[in-house]
Amino acid sequence: MSETSATPAYPVGLRLDGRRVVLVGGGTVAQRRLPALLAAGARVTLVAPEATPSVEAMATAGEITWERRAWRDGDLADAWYALAATDDAAVNAAIVAEAEARRVWCVRADDADRGTAWTPATGRSDGITVAVLTSGEHGAAGRDPRRAAAIRDAVVARLGDGTLGAEQRGPRTPGVALVGGGPGDPDLITVRGRRLLAQADVVVADRLGPRDLLDELPPHVEVIDAAKIPYGRAMAQEAINAVLVEHAKAGRSVVRLKGGDPFVFGRGMEEAEQLAAEGVQVTVVPGISSAISVPGAAGIPVTHRGVAHEFTVVSGHVAPDDPRSLVDWTALARLRGTLVLLMAVENLGAIAAALRAHGRPDDTPVAIVQEGTMATERRVDATLATAADRAAAQDIRPPAVVVIGDVVAVGPTAP
Structure with a gap:
């Protein structure tokens, strides 16, 4: 492969479930890459004389197979994917050479342009995987991983808070999400809670929920004030339950926005039990308790x-x-x-x-x-x-x- 090839990388998603992956090197690169490989279901063999405590813990727990030795030719037999992540450039080059000979895609951690595959900047949100690769005017030699990470973070953040892609999601699933809004600062609601707000048709809001977030809702969203003012005017819990059931059964996506966490003195379980008794789908989104x-x-x-x-x-x-x-x-x-x-x-x-x-x-x-x-x-x-x-x-x-x-x-x- 030409190191200065101007052709862009071909993006593809690898399905590694049950397939052998070989990772050579037990340092911080391995520590960063292993969780995603394990989440993909890969059968990971680690080849390294030493490993970080976190990597060793994965081996002890049986999540990976650890060959406690230096790499040797032939280690990539039957592998589908490989990562060369040692601190020795000559060893990494030899691993890539074997991968090339065996037709195994291989990432080289110390010099990405000399590998046969690149690891994209990856993030996930609500079932969507975002993978970003960048290249400069001169192809692989111009890769900019920092820019890729920044773009990934921006896209994932907007997917997370619902400002990107919310309108294109198609029909919403009727039901009620009991969302803990945190102690009051709108930045302290969870990413999932913010995303569900952006997708809601109806929001039933407590006084102690993050009020500033209501101003960000699209104009078509109906906001119902369920404020329970201490020692003053209050909407009875039974009335709140009835409102939640009514809108959910009408086919709407409802968010019950509560302060703190729904189950910490928030009567969230009372609402969940009533909704379940009425056959309404309930999602509980924990919040940061005050x-x-x-x-x-x-x-x-x-x-x-x-x-x-x-x-x-x-x-x-x-x-x-x-x-x-x-x-x-x-x-x-x-x-x-x-x-x-x-x-x-x-x-x-x-x-x-x-x-x-x-x-x-x-x-x-x-x-x-x-x-x-x-x-x-x-x-x-x-x-x-x-x-x-x-x-x-x-x-x-x-x-x-x-x-x-x-x-x-x-x-x-x-x-």
């Missing part, structure tokens, strides 16, 4: 080596002395780790009193983060003894996350 993300964004780790080995997330919408409470506050007070309270602004005083009464020290650090991850985020620091008064004095309102424990005093943003 219980972890909001403290993190405010500079508070919910766990920290030598400080907290556990964290507990509790709903504070019911006071400790309320007969409906399912929380063992006595046990919580005895824990030494981090306590994260959601929906606890109204009952913060009662909760702090219960924890103190059962042994949690008065000087336990407390941080209250209102509207975490949003432009309006603010943090108020206190102790367990002063938290309720500080929250009232600072006019803290929902949504807010309360973090109790020594982790509050960890990090550069600690008081």
